[in-house]
Amino acid sequence: MTEPRVQGDPAFVLLRLYEKALPEVYGYLLARCGDRALAEELTSEAFLGAVAACRKENAPVVSTAWLIGVARHKLADHWRRTEREQRGLRLVPDVSVEDPWDERLDALRARQVLASLSVPHRAALTLRYVDGLRVGEVATHLGRTVPATEALLTRAKAAFRRSYQEKEGRDD
Incomplete structure (x- = not known):
């Protein structure tokens, strides 16, 4: 009988990828929003969101491309929030x-x-x-x-x- 394998926290996989992916995720966001502070904020939100997603059952395969996808969603969320605020002001x-x-x-x-x-x-x-x-x-x-x-x-x-x-x- 074989021993059951203990799987580590998938967030640690993300942590190992962090140093490699950070410049690419940040660069992706900065190129699209043009604001360093906003790009930094969205980059941190993307990595925090990725950690949360990695801890769920059936966690996705973590890669730089996947992290950029998460960042894209965070940027879209930011734009939607900004548009809602501006739409409310136009009323x-x-x-x-x-x-x-x-x-x-x-x-x-x-x-x-x-x-x-x-x-x-x-x-x-x-x-x-x-x-x-x-x-x-x-x-x-x-x-x-x-x-x-x-x-x-x-x-x-x-x-x-x-x-x-x-x-x-x-x-x-």
């Missing part, structure tokens, strides 16, 4: 024609300032103050924790205030 209704002139100017300036902010800041401010969601609901929509969302909103409000005041100074 902001136009200012009513019946608004007094000063309110119209303030609303136009606020929209210009909002459009100039980064996507995360725009999304957080729009969900919280235009759509009127509570912080917990904003966190859910953005896929963040409540404390992280509170910090994001604090930074976004400060950026908005700075930009609004700068724009206001130029218009006077």
Whole structure:
């Protein structure tokens, strides 16, 4: 009778491949997104996702090509999230024609300032103050924790205030 073979953790196979595949996965992502920080973030997400997939029953065969496929999916997920955020921002209704002139100017300036902010800041401010969601609901929509969302909103409000005041100074 033969002894049953003990199989090692498939994640260790991935670990051995990591050093060889890392530059290729990162290079693949960087060439497509053009942003080093985003490419680094997506590369780490790809490897973490790969580790999780390798630990499942019927784990896939780990190779550099497979890792690049995982990275491709992570990049597509990022683009979908960004598009959803931008689509939500485009749903902001136009200012009513019946608004007094000063309110119209303030609303136009606020929209210009909002459009100039980064996507995360725009999304957080729009969900919280235009759509009127509570912080917990904003966190859910953005896929963040409540404390992280509170910090994001604090930074976004400060950026908005700075930009609004700068724009206001130029218009006077």
